[in-house]
Amino acid sequence: MTGMRLARGGVAAIGLLALAAGLSGCKETHSAAAPPEAEARPVRVATVALEPATDSVRYPAVIRPRVEADVGFRVGGKVIARLVEVGARVEPGMALAKLDPTDLQLQIKASQAQLASARSDAANAGGDFARYSSLRQGEWTTRQEYDRRKTALDKAEARVREVEAQLRVLTNSVQYATLVADEAGIVTATLVEPGQVVAQGQTALRVARLGAVEAVANIPEQQLGDLPKRRLSVELWAQPGSAVPGTLRELSPSADPGTRTYQAKITLDNPPPGLQLGMTATVTAALDHGGLVARLPISALTQREQKPAVWVLSQAAGSQAGPQGDAHAAGTxxxxxxxxxxxxxxxxxxxxxLKDGERVVTAGVHKLDAGQKVRVWTEPAR
Structure with missing residues (x-):
């Protein structure tokens, strides 16, 4: 029994020695391996693009004609026809609307009758004056009677001229019963309808003259001072990316009581094809300060000694995307x-x-350290 116990104890001792040797060998193998290299962190970057330093402000605007006239009849009456609609293009001499000319024609006939009567009175006064003139030469009448006949003739002739002038006015009034266009333009509003009775001078149509067009914008009072110094351009919402140079023609001297802004009218130097009145646009007012600047996302900014700073990526960092969307080539x-x-x-x-073409980190800038290895993150293809 004693021999068996000794044998079992020896076997156990040999097993423990073997286990210890194995553990020691594993420990030595692990300690002999080199420590893993720190992994490069993926970062989002933006490339610096230097451009001229320009202070730009933008205002919403509407395209308006430079000249838009309210036109109306020069006489009153009943509208019998409106010959144009909103958006119609008109040419000089084109009829736009008509009034009922019946009353004007009757007035012309009455004036013609008055003219005939006045001419008859003038002829009678002329005959009387001729007879009294002969009598005066032979001293057969008084000077007083002669002067009275001369005055009667002058009044008769003046009456003829008065009625003739009235007849010309009435003749013109018949022509005024038809409203015609003075210049080429586009009808922007119609304010009368057939059957409506209008007064003399009442607005019947609104016509925008062809030619110069303007962008009308409202300017806040704090930006009025340097507006005349700025370079103006107009971009139509219907034609994005196409800026048209403009010239400040008029700046309102008083503020709008509702918005407290000042209306500015910018004439388009070379209006693009397809421009329509009433289009919406954006007026850009730029002021050059000299030098070059870069536009970066605010998320790229951090601080160094309480001053703005950015993380600049070394040129060694690559942008090849790996299987997970990050890059292999690392930089600092x-x-x-x-x-x-x-x-x-x-x-x-x-x-x-910053220099043109440099790359700066635009996300997670507060978690980075100087000299840290990073690689450029690129979005994986989808």
């Missing part, structure tokens, strides 16, 4: 101070500290 980061000139929406206008 440099925290570089920059000068921010202004903010425009979600963009920062950087006026100094």
């Amino acid at each position: 980061l440099e925290l570089r101070p920059v000068a921010v000139a202004a903010y425009a929406g979600d963009l920062a206008i950087v006026a100094g500290g």
Whole structure:
């Protein structure tokens, strides 16, 4: 029994020694392996594109004609016909609307009868004056009677001229019963309908003259001072990306009581084809300050010693996408101070500290360290 116990104890001792040797061998193998290299962090970047330093402001605007006239009849009466509709193009001399000419024609006939009577009175006065003139030469009548006959003749002749003038006015009035266009244009509003009785001078139609067009915008009072100095351009919403140079023609001297803004009229120097009145547009007022700036997302900004800075990526960082969408080639980061000139929406206008073509990190900038290895993140193809 004692021998069997000794044998079992020896076997156990041998097993423990073998296990210890195995564990020791594993530990030595693990310690001999090199430590893993730190993994490069993927980052989103934006490429710096320097452009001229320009301060731009944008205003909504509407395309209007430079000249839009309210036209109406020069006489009153009942409208019997309107010959144009809104949007119709008119030419000089084209009939636009008509009044009932019956009353005017009757007035002409009455004036013609008055003219005939006045001419008869003038002829009778002329005969009397001729007889009294002969009598005066022979001293057969008084000077007083002669002068009275001369006055009667003058009054009769003046009456003839008066009635003739009235007849010409009435003749013109018949012509005024037809409203005609003075210049080429487009009808923008119709304010009368057949059967309506209108007064003399009442607006019947609104006609926009062809030619110069303008963009009308409302300007806040704090931006009035430098508006005449700015370079103006107009971009139609219907033709995005096509800016038309403009010239400030008029700036209202008083503010609108409702919006407290000042109306500005910008004449389009070279209107594009397809431009229509009433189109919506954007007026851009730019002021050049000199130098170059870069527009970066605000998310790219961090701080260095309480001053703005950005993380600049070394040129070694590649942009090849791996299976998970990140890049293989790694680069390092440099925290570089920059000068921010202004903010425009979600963009920062950087006026100094960067070069054209450099890449800056635009996301997670507060979790990065100088010299940290990173790789450019690119969106995986879908």
